[in-house]
Amino acid sequence: MGMTMTQKILAAHCGQETVKAGEFVEIDLDMVLGNDITTPVAIREFDKMGAKKVFDKEKIAIVLDHFSPNKDIKSAEQAKECRIFSNEYKIKHFYDVGQMGIEHALLPEKGIVVAGDTVIGADSHTCTYGALGAFSTGVGSTDMAAGMARGKVWIKIPSAIQVRLTGKPSSYVSGKDVILHLIGTIGVDGALYKSLEFTGEGVSALTMDDRFTIVNMVIEAGAKNGVFPVDNKTISYMTGRAEREWKIYEADRDAEYDETIEINLSELKLTVAFPHLPENIRIIDNVGDISIDQVVIGSCTNGRIDDMRVAAEILKGKKVHKSVRAIIIPATQEIYLQCIREGLTEIFIEAGAIVSTPTCGPCLGGYMGILAAGERVVSTTNRNFVGRMGHTASEIYLASPAIAAASAITGKISNPLIKEKQIDDSQR
């Protein structure tokens, strides 16, 4: 019996020829990640372990992104703890204000994670790097501490669900629609413990940014990790960025999957997840008349350059509806700069949106756009749980940047495609 792509990566990192689903192994780590919320807790555990040094100062990344630039005294104290630790242990990949970006956009961009890597991070969306053909998964702070001390983590080998993609997405249909559709199909615990392995000829029709968005949200289906095969697009993305050599793993031809789900990208429609679970999906045609108060375009899910470009394309020459606050947050400094160079920032500001420095900010209800009771947001983030972005009586609708930008103009959840006329009318 053959191994899945995930199992191949894990086998190679635990020094075994083969591994089987359900087996426990310890794997060697290529990168251990923490942020300004989880790292301070991990530092305390690290000290309790009696660790005097880190396993490899080049294989730890600490990114201050959640409440950074610091929103209050408590978050400033936490950032300070991370700063002191990173200086003391000479952590190479420590990213503070000025260099930082949202961790899961930053690490691939800087070439700190590459194909074939094994990565753990004390943040549930660490799964994102599967888009590069790496194994990566979210863990608790104690795991991060042990990872920093030993360079290893214990893992129960997962079985996998194969997601076979065919066709090509139509206009404005993006990675966000693919993953919302998938979560809607299998449910928020549909992939519990398992890998989601994306395969099929449809993969080549997806940009790298689409793939990052898709794998970013596999945790919203309960998955341990998600993974895309490495193709020419992956290789050209990594070329010039990768700071280490990458390694390409492929699933065996006779790999066994628990089930196979087929998604024809050509048939996929623009999709919105209604409150309060990512599985509550509706295609845009069935959304109805929902007025909104705020739009957020950003986060580790949809704050990349593709996302900024599509938002700008829709907002160009238009105005944000007078009852909507539009908040746009490029995920990293590089994307932020690219927005300026390409003239996207000007389009956003002229439309009446605000453009912020990189931060998680409103995604987790931190700051930079908290919702009041009864308010509704169309957000390109990944979780729409009760109270995630503010008051427990506020509502979050998850969607792509295209839907979010169109909705910002009309003041209600809108299709960027067939509502051109409505968008024009709302400008009068």
Added chain:
Amino acid sequence: MIASGKVFKYGDNIDTDVIIPARYLNTANPKELAKYCMEDIDKSFVDKVREGDVIVAGKNFGCGSSREHAPIAIKASGISCVIASSYARIFYRNSFNIGLPIMESEEASEKIELNDDVSINFETGEIHNLTKNELYQAQPFPEFIQKIIEAGGLVGYVREELE
């Protein structure tokens, strides 16, 4: 390593909020947390539980937030092992890491009833129902998971390794 005790039985989807409600998360002290363990689903749990007792539940045990406080509260209340048909992923990791043994067995989860006496062998994965005189087989822990549990969790394990 063998654990044995009386069974507390619960259903499916026992989430981290009923294991330890968020209103008690202003402390990470295990003894404090144990005072409120399972409070929102079983008010009598804290009074009845004895050192060594066992929790048996259905599927997706520990779903919800990633708080390490949940397995810490269960362990500090005296529970020696949790048996369920499945666990939410992060709870599963956190349990071993803080030193709470947990086992997965659909058969045991179905057949064991409230107040049964059970004994569990972590090395073989055998779960013995002493009341009904039945034997169920769960997957035994691999050697290093046993070592983590014996060391009282991942912190202790790494400390021993580094010494």
